[in-house]
Amino acid sequence: MDKTIIGKSIPTISVIMPVYNAANYLNESIKSILDQTFADFEFLIFDDASTDNSKEIIRSFKDERIILYESSINTGYLTHLNRGIEIAHGAYIARMDADDISHPERFQMQINAFLEDETLGVCGTNYQTFGEREKEVVHPGEHREIFSSLLIGSYIAHPSVMFRKSLIQSNKIHYEPAYYTAEDYELWTRLAFLTRFKNIQRPLLKYRIQPNQISQSKVSLQKELANIISLNFFHHLCLILIGSKAADMKFGHVFFKFLIKYERSIRKANEKQKLVNADHLDKAISRYYKLNIISQLKYNPSTLFESIGSSFFNRLSNRERTKFIVKNLIFYRRERFIKIKSFLTERYIQMLVKLFQLKILNYYRIPIIINNFNRLAYLKILLDGLKSRGYHNIIILDNQSTYQPLLDFYSNNKQIKVIRLSKNLGHLALNQLPSLYNKIKYNFFVYTDPDLEIIKECPDNFIEVFFKSLNRKQNYNKIGFGLKIDDLPDHYENKQKVIQWERKFTLYPLSSLEFDANIDTTFSLHKPFSLVGVGYQYKCMRTNFPYLMRHLPWYENTNKKSAEQIYYDNTAGISSSWHSSKIKIYDPNL
Incomplete structure (x- = not known):
């Protein structure tokens, strides 16, 4: 006898779609889900206090698979994604955005992929952009390439994704609000160590490009978070490859010294273990050097001498090397003065600390x-x-x-x-x-x-x-x-x-x-x-x-x-x- 939910059989898929003021696109989006050739799903739609007629459009569809959840206040889509995962009944969870269009065979092809590979946990697809620009986007298809590419960015199209609910539940995983605008990338970097990924090599989603969408209007924050996510992923890889990571998991002098010391060991271990693509590792390390040197570090003699022989230094042109050396030497005298001043300040502060400890202060x-x-x-x-x-x-x-x-x-x-x-x-x-x-x-x-x-x-x-x-x-x-x-x-x-x-x-x-x-x-x-x-x-x-x-x-x-x-x-x-x-x-x- 089939399992039931208050008289209804449990669906295979739970589709989660947050909605906020998407009235212009909702009809197409909802219809593309209802027209799927694989029809065994529940369609959880979360309206995030829309002020247009989005709710009316949703209610106009009489399909019993649609379950509408209405919010009286705007809480943001991540709240609804996490809530949707929590209440979903299906064994698989499919993502959908309110302004995109799914190919009729999307669900069927993704379910087939899961049935063919029991170790598969996350399945995305290629996609076709439309709206402001049209382009077919092809992402790496197999797990190792997807895993490797996470070093340099997110190559899983979020609204095309389907994943096993058991994977999320058993590991108590959810979307992390702290990474808003890059929450999918952060989620993939955690799941990548727990399961296998796949991208179906067909464009099974039409992804709408519009000026005011999150990925366009908040590019600066997204880039900043992407660098943090990439770095966290790299540190996890280092633990696997060499059993060590930087003491300070941020861009700065500590991480720069870690790279100088362990870069060759990391590359050699990866050649042996073949954990990630060598090109991706090379791109990531080059970017980390750049972010450390340009964005975070002051020039000083140790920066110069420690970097000699590193891939960062070797890749500099003759002009860039000269500029880098001159800046280090110019800053050397100032750094000496700063160090003396810093030494005296630290001694004074230590004296104050002692006075507080002795309860004199x-x-x-x-x-x-x-x-x-x-x-x-x-x-x-x-x-x-x-x-x-x-x-x-x-x-x-x-x-x-x-x-x-x-x-x-x-x-x-x-x-x-x-x-x-x-x-x-x-x-x-x-x-x-x-x-x-x-x-x-x-x-x-x-x-x-x-x-x-x-x-x-x-x-x-x-x-x-x-x-x-x-x-x-x-x-x-x-x-x-x-x-x-x-x-x-x-x-x-x-x-x-x-x-x-x-x-x-x-x-x-x-x-x-x-x-x-x-x-x-x-x-x-x-x-x-x-x-x-x-x-x-x-x-x-x-x-x-x-x-x-x-x-x-x-x-x-x-x-x-x-x-x-x-x-x-x-x-x-x-x-x-x-x-x-x-x-x-x-x-x-x-």
Whole structure:
């Protein structure tokens, strides 16, 4: 007797299709699925709060295989892909996009491929582009070529894919939101070590090219993530080939030295094991060298001498070699000065650390500087949270605020130290105030925006915890709170954009507590002599739960603003990093 789902037989395939404002293309897309020659499937369509007539078009189809799920808020397609996998009944899951067209024999040919090879886990197809440009795209067909090509990019067309549900379930795998815009590439690099891949060598999908689709409008983010994904895949390959990987899995000096040391061993091991195509490995290593040298590393003598004999150095033209050598030698004298200065700074910091450890200096007396402009309600929340936890050495740096209730608050609370500026210097004001900076730069200090709230689960001694983290990881200059994003209200209009943006700061865990992540003016502890805000110049850490804060503007109801919020919006210029509700995504910490 067949298995059933409330009176219906269990389908062989579950088709998952997210939809958002796709009314112009839905008829063709849905019809291409319903017209498949292999008809044993359920069609799970997830409408992501469309504002056009997409839902009406979907409902116009009376086929019982269609199951429509409607969302009242726009959560992004990854939410629905993961939900679809979770609730799918079929043994196989087929992807489909709302603006593409599937060939009538697509499902039949993919099912045949799975039946012919029990080890096959993921099956894609070639495809034909249409719309802005027309082209037949041919991807590698067999597993080894597909596996190898993952070093340099994604060669599995996401909307053409069908995969075994058991593969996903048994390994507890899902699409990772942190890799939004390249989530399929990241998924393939994980699955590639668990199963076999195949691309059917026929164009069984018509892939629509349009100006506003994700892969066109977010190319920059996609390239950045693709480099990270490729590097993670390479590190996994290195563990298989030579049993080792770089200590720091990011582009930078540590990885550069790893490449110099192990490149030949990696190539020789691959020649013997034939794990990946030699050309793909060569392209990947060349790209890694370029990203390390050009994007991340400063020139210095060690960069020069370590690279001699490497494939990177050997491939440089005579002109490029001369330029590379000259730059190294020019920077040599400056690097010597920097090293001497760095040595003296480290010794001074070590002395301060000892004083804190001996309890001669008090963690609770480390100065906390709050940079404020026309914020009162948020400022009070932050002040209350700090004082209730025992922190009273607080300085408010006010950027020529004009909000009268805030000015009255300053006047009525003389115990709070406020430095009133005659000019709005913005969120990096401390860097432009030598009179204040020269007083605090010899100590550890905290610098923060005012619109933050410490979560109740956070222990009171968080600055001591931050301090000890910096002492353990001495190559980092500052550490700050991570931001809580799992409780953002639905009424905040940029909820999903914030979540997708913030997840990138959890890609590089250093421990269960810390992430290697850039941080700007969110509450953070700085080492002596550090400037504020310029996170890209320093190595920074963000903390994990329970050391989290809420960024309070993310909890605003943009349709019901308070008088203070309205005043703030009207006085914070669009060019200013202070601005929040007029700009959807601003500065590195939003």
